[in-house]
Amino acid sequence: xxxxxxxxxxxxxxxxxxxxxxxxxxxxxxxxxxxxxxxxxxxxxxxxxxxxxxxxxxxxxxxxxxxxxxxxxxxxxxxxxxxxxxxxxxxxxxxxxxxxxxxxxxxxxxxxxxxxxxxxxxxxxxxxxxxxxxxxxxxxxxxxxxxxxxxxxxx
Amino acid sequence: xxxxxxxxxxxxxxxxxxxxxxxxxxxxxxxxxxxxxxxxxxxxxxxxxxxxxxxxxxxxxxxxxxxxxxxxxxxxxxxxxxxxxxxxxxxxxxxxxxxxxxxxxxxxxxxxxxxxxxxxxxxxxxxxxxxxxxxxxxxxxxxxxxxxxxxxxx
Numbered sequence: 054x055x056x057x058x059x060x061x062x063x064x065x066x067x068x069x070x071x072x073x074x075x076x077x078x079x080x081x082x083x084x085x086x087x088x089x090x091x092x093x094x095x096x097x098x099x100x101x102x103x104x105x106x107x108x109x110x111x112x113x114x115x116x117x118x119x120x121x122x123x124x125x126x127x128x129x130x131x132x133x134x135x136x137x138x139x140x141x142x143x144x145x146x147x148x149x150x151x152x153x154x155x156x157x158x159x160x161x162x163x164x165x166x167x168x169x170x171x172x173x174x175x176x177x178x179x180x181x182x183x184x185x186x187x188x189x190x191x192x193x194x195x196x197x198x199x200x201x202x203x204x205x206x207x208x
Numbered sequence: 209x210x211x212x213x214x215x216x217x218x219x220x221x222x223x224x225x226x227x228x229x230x231x232x233x234x235x236x237x238x239x240x241x242x243x244x245x246x247x248x249x250x251x252x253x254x255x256x257x258x259x260x261x262x263x264x265x266x267x268x269x270x271x272x273x274x275x276x277x278x279x280x281x282x283x284x285x286x287x288x289x290x291x292x293x294x295x296x297x298x299x300x301x302x303x304x305x306x307x308x309x310x311x312x313x314x315x316x317x318x319x320x321x322x323x324x325x326x327x328x329x330x331x332x333x334x335x336x337x338x339x340x341x342x343x344x345x346x347x348x349x350x351x352x353x354x355x356x357x358x359x360x361x362x
Contacts, residue, residue, distance in 0.1 A: 136345070
C-alpha cells in the first residue's frame with residue numbers, strides 16, 4: 054500500500070536520521086514498512102513534489118559567503134526568453150518570475166548568485182550580462198546576515 | 209578542515225541519495241570506505257554546520273503555499289526584528305540584505321490564509337508594509353549546489 058505523501062514529507066522534513074538503516078527508522082515512526090518508505094520517496098521524486106532528495110548543503114559555511122539576489126526589470130514579452138537563459142548559467146542558483154509592485158518595486162525576475170566573495174559575484178554578473186546581452190535595469194542585493202535557512206514546513 | 213572524501217560526500221549525494229536498505233553503506237562501497245566512517249563523517253558535517261539535513265527539497269510550487277516577502281526596518285531594530293520574524297515556524301528563510309528593503313524572508317504554510325496571516329502579523333509588529341512577491345513562474349531546474357567547480361570533473 055502506498056503511504057500518504059504528506060505524512061512522509063512531514064517525517065522527512067527535519068532530515069533522515071544518520072544511522073545504518075535510516076529508512077527503517079522513518080518507517081517505524083510512521084508505522085509502515087521500510088520498503089514503503091523507500092518506494093514512497095521514489096514516488097515523491099517522480100511526482101515533482103520534491104525537486105531532489107539528498108544532502109542539503111549550507112553554502113555559506115562552505116565558503117560561499119557572497120550571496121547576491123540579483124533582480125531584473127525585464128520587459129514582459131521577453132521574460133520567458135531571458136528567464137530560460139539565466140536559469141542555465143552555472144552561477145545562477147534560482148530564477149523566478151515574481152510580480153512588480155509599483156512604484157516601490159519595479160523588478161519582475163529574481164535570480165540568486167553565489168560566490169566565494171563579493172567581487173567574484175559582481176564579475177560573474179558582468180560576464181553574464183554581456184554574454185546574454187541583457188541591457189535591462191537590474192539591482193544587486195547582497196546578503197549581510199542569515200538569520201534562518203532551513204526546509205519549509207507546510208503541515 | 210574538509211578533505212577529499214568530505215567533498216565527495218557533500219557534492220555527489222545532493223540529488224540522488226541512495227534509496228536502499230543501507231544508504232551510508234552503499235556510499236561507502238562507492239567511495240571505498242567503511243559504512244561507519246561514512247556515518248561518522250556525515251554526522252560531523254552536520255554538527256559542524258556544513259549540511260542542514262539529508263532529505264527532500266520540496267518543490268514549493270506543488271506543495272503548500274509560500275511567498276517571498278520583504279520589509280524595511282531601521283538599523284537599530286534589526287536584531288529585534290530578526291528574532292520576531294524567526295519566531296514564526298512558517299518562516300524558513302530570513303536574510304538581511306543591502307537595500308532599502310533590508311529584511312527578506314520566505315513564508316510557507318499549508319494554505320494562503322495562514323501565509324497572509326503571518327505576513328499581516330509581521331507587518332503589524334514591525335509597523336511597516338511588506339512587499340509580498342509570490343512566485344509567478346520558475347525557470348530554474350535544481351541540480352544541487354555545485355561546489356569546488358574548478359576541481360570537480362562533473
